[in-house]
Amino acid sequence: MPLYKSISVNSQTTVKIWKIEESYHDLMKPLDLKPNSLERVLGMKSELHQRGFLSVRHLLREFGYTDQDLYYDDNGKPHLKDGKHISITHSFTFSGVIISDDEVGIDIEKQRDKISIIAHKFVDYEFDYLDKNSEDYIGRLTVIWCVKESLYKLFATPGMVFKDHFLVIPFMLKDRETVAWIDYEDKKYRYNTAFLEFEGFTCAYVVP
Structure with a gap:
């Protein structure tokens, strides 16, 4: 399948999502692929991961880039050679890329009940506004x-x-957006957040 969804976040930022059916x-x-990319994909034990990796390269092509334009720093963060900012994600049958003039981040996750078992590992403040008995508990946890x-x-x-340094302001699933904060080493950073299902x-x- 070709491109699943394209979202124009603002004049400098675009999200593209791929449904992996090929x-x-x-x-x-x-x-x-660059030699190290080829080595990496051939070394993956799961075909699901291989297809996720390759679908990201197809998303790069949708943006007008190739695998040669992408590199990773020592922390594993992806970068583009032209200086634009990029973030990458894939989960099972979907992958996503966001590219912007500003620092950005993206994540896709499959909605699964078992997230409630590990909620205590990444949720602290947010428990104040979450209702464990509500129908949308799993959906909001996943957001x-x-x-x-x-x-x-x-x-x-x-x-x-996650639990100590990141804060997600109260939201409902219908809102499709909220605000998040990073509180780290006596500095606070505010980010606008959007989400979809x-x-x-x-x-x-x-995005900042």
């Missing part, structure tokens, strides 16, 4: 996870903890 072979065929994961990708600083998945992205 085979590994069909995804690989049109791509020209909080995606927002915090997006912030973590944006900041890419070892030592940051599709086919049992949640996507969130953050």
